[in-house]
Amino acid sequence: MRLYALLIYIFLYAPIALIVGFSFNSGRYAMDWQGFSVAWYGKAFTNPIITDALKTSLIIALTTATLSAIIGTLLALGLERITGWLRHVFDALIYVAIMVPGIVIGISTLIAFVAMFDVVNPVLEAAWNVKLQMGIWSVIAAHVLFNIAVVAL
Structure with missing residues (x-):
C-alpha cells in the first residue's frame, strides 16, 4: 500500500x-x-503586466482566505448547534458543494452573477444611479462561496 x-x-x-x-x-x-x-x-x-496580475491575485487570495475563514468558521460553529433533520440538510449541501467540480461551480456562479446583475442593475440605477459590474469583488465573492464549504467542514 x-x-x-x-x-x-x-x-x-x-x-x-x-x-x-x-x-x-x-x-x-x-x-x-x-x-x-x-x-x-x-x-x-x-514586466508590469505580470506584476499587476500577481498583485491582483495576491489581493484576491488574501481577501478570499480571510473572509472564507471567518464566514466558514461561523458557519461551522452554527452547524454544531443544529440537530435533527435540518443538520442533515446542511451537511448534505456542504458535501455537494465539495463534490461538484470547480469548473461547474465557476460557470454556474458566472451565470448567476450575470442574471442577478440584469435584475438588480435597473433598480439600483433608478434609485441611486449605481450599476454593478463584474470585477475584483465578484471574483472574491465567487471564491468565498466556493471555499466556505471547505472551511465549514
Whole structure:
C-alpha cells in the first residue's frame, strides 16, 4: 500500500518538480539545459503586466482566505448547534458543494452573477444611479462561496 501511495505522489508531483527545475534553465528552450539562471524570473518580475496580475491575485487570495475563514468558521460553529433533520440538510449541501467540480461551480456562479446583475442593475440605477459590474469583488465573492464549504467542514 505504501508503494502504491508513493507512486501516486510521484505521478502527481514529479511534473510540478520538473517544471520548477526547468524554470531555472538559462536556455531559451526547456529541454535544452544550458545552465542555472534566474534571468527568466527577473524578466517576468520587470514586466508590469505580470506584476499587476500577481498583485491582483495576491489581493484576491488574501481577501478570499480571510473572509472564507471567518464566514466558514461561523458557519461551522452554527452547524454544531443544529440537530435533527435540518443538520442533515446542511451537511448534505456542504458535501455537494465539495463534490461538484470547480469548473461547474465557476460557470454556474458566472451565470448567476450575470442574471442577478440584469435584475438588480435597473433598480439600483433608478434609485441611486449605481450599476454593478463584474470585477475584483465578484471574483472574491465567487471564491468565498466556493471555499466556505471547505472551511465549514
